[in-house]
Amino acid sequence: MRPETIENYLKTIYNLSSNNTAVVSNQKIADKLSLNPATVTEGLRKLHELKYVIYEKSYGSRLTTSGSKLALDIVRRHRIWETYLAKELGFGWDEVHAIAEELEHVNNVKLINKLASILGNPTYDPHGDPIPDAKGKIQKSNFIKLSETKVKGNYKVMGVTDHSPTFLKYLEKHQLIIGATINIKTIEDFDNSIVLVCQKKEVNISPKAAECIIVQPI
Amino acid sequence: MRPETIENYLKTIYNLSSNNTAVVSNQKIADKLSLNPATVTEGLRKLHELKYVIYEKSYGSRLTTSGSKLALDIVRRHRIWETYLAKELGFGWDEVHAIAEELEHVNNVKLINKLASILGNPTYDPHGDPIPDAKGKIQKSNFIKLSETKVKGNYKVMGVTDHSPTFLKYLEKHQLIIGATINIKTIEDFDNSIVLVCQKKEVNISPKAAECIIVQPI
DNA sequence: TTATTATTTTTGGCATACCAAAAAGATAAT
């Protein structure tokens, strides 16, 4: 298997099993990588042989220790590049994902560590995702999705789980950026939409959008 | 053909026909890319179909206008990255080539122009090679190889044509870096070796090494 | 010019990464 192919699978499995214990379905991998399910079945069989994943037929996959290690390394490269592009090269948070997607495959430890060092070894990227350190150690947060909030009141935006430019531009338009304070006014029982105030303006958040916003009560 | 494959061929053809009119042999391309000649024949046939090169069987290849454009773009990316790695990220001139070899395939105009702008739009890279500007315009120099010098006296080191760490480390050891002034003492008729003085120390340069050093009389 | 050597091309083959469609297996719904 080509290194790039391996990296894309491992990164995807890692991202899809965030809590890192859950098994990931072929379908979800296929969706994320825009691949035919048949291709994914084949890919997982090979990754199992390579001992990067434990793949149980018709059930799901999870990373082995060595797969996890590699995945964390790719995630580190991706998130360091995203941060570098945003902080040092002036790219917007809606632009960095696509570029980092390519840069992440350049595997040079010295390079990534140098970038990290210039940035002051950051622990979070522009989307609020934690950045593994050089040893693969990663911050664990227990923030919740906006869609999971049960009580009204003040929250802080801590991250996003969708990195598409469309979504990020939409958030930016409403000042819903990382670190912003929001005040939840209503949680509609009917359709689960949320009305909140951000920078003194009222915004109505759809359930779909609320799924992709990570917050912390304050 | 995969973009990366195309880029590697075009860049190689460009580099091998420096004066840009000469046709390039399959063998030389195969050597540079570490490919079997059979593979190169096949590759050139496809590039001809794609109208990136004019490939005449059993004779040689040269770039078309569109091939030249693409080649210059890749060369620009490569050399901008080399310069950025050296100047901004502290890598040695013996390290930058290998890393740039991978980074060059990340095709993002805004990114490269941003790096170039940070560097002050440089026209030469750490090996003394000219960097095409955003429009593909490239400085033409009429420097000569150290091996082509006919008269003794003072010269300035303007570049190198071999980018291997081994060679570059060897040069550095003798202070034969870009911008250095050298004084040619002897040109041996017997074996074409050259004795010169650099930083007050005498160095004996083999014909092979002299082939890879670019100088200008002063 | 002819023989020798080097280069290029052809041929046949292999591995990777993909897909579409059919078959098998799980899950959910009645």
Place this chain on the structure above:
DNA sequence: ATTATCTTTTTGGTATGCCAAAAATAATAA
């Protein structure tokens, strides 16, 4: 429990990028 649906796997097939060995074509030397 049986159907209906959704997911996964199998099967058969394609395109790309590569190579080794043989055949054809240049280039060089005798």
